[in-house]
Amino acid sequence: MSIILYDLAGADPDLRFSPYCWRTRFALAHKGLPVETVPWRFTDGAVIAFSGQGKVPVIVDAGKVVSDSWVIADYLEEQAPTPTLFGGPTGRAHASFVNAWADSILVGAIARFIVRDLLDIIDPKDVDYFRSSREARFGATLEAVQAGREDRVAAFRDLLLPVRLHLRKNQWLGGAAPSYADHIVAGTLMWPYCASRFELLEPNDPVAHWQGRMLDLYGGLGRAAKRA
């Protein structure tokens, strides 16, 4: 039986752009677990009713409801230990560090380049909620948050230096094979990749080359993603 994944969608139900849902999509594909995705919009509310919280990803596995991408990764590792997502407790701790970095630094940095673009792809019924909740978070209009991005993109690319240095000597963030650390960062980068046409990465950046390898993994799961 397939695992059900509630997955953030745009006005176009095939446009899936959540940085957290993509982490789960990659993790499920890594495990070779069949998944059926259910498009979810910010104002749907359905996941609140049965998961006790209001965010996606949420998975339902034979009646068991699990929310939060990190908790889901742990759950999948426990339920289906091979192929491993973490490579043991030390790898899990390293992935936890990558998760904290992605959530606290990378997501916020990317938002400043694409948050206004998101208005053009989300479901019309989500627009008022999205604008007011995000403008309250940033303390500025979405247009002001995104303004001047061409002048700021070099600084964003500098932020990825630790990833770039690691990739000079390793094929994957997980080392010789992709791990959940790869899913975290690649999943986060699926957000701008799917939701915006703004080029965050230079094509000759080792990070972009690694992203290309990630897009090709799991039968080209990322490569097949619909883009804005």
Ligand SMILES: N[C@@H](CCC(=O)N[C@@H](CS)C(=O)NCC(=O)O)C(=O)O
């Ligand atoms: N810590 C959560 C974060 C999940 C999250 O923020 N999801 C966003 C979609 S990308 C969401 O559902 N937001 C609902 C809202 O803003 O109302 C995870 O890792 O899964």
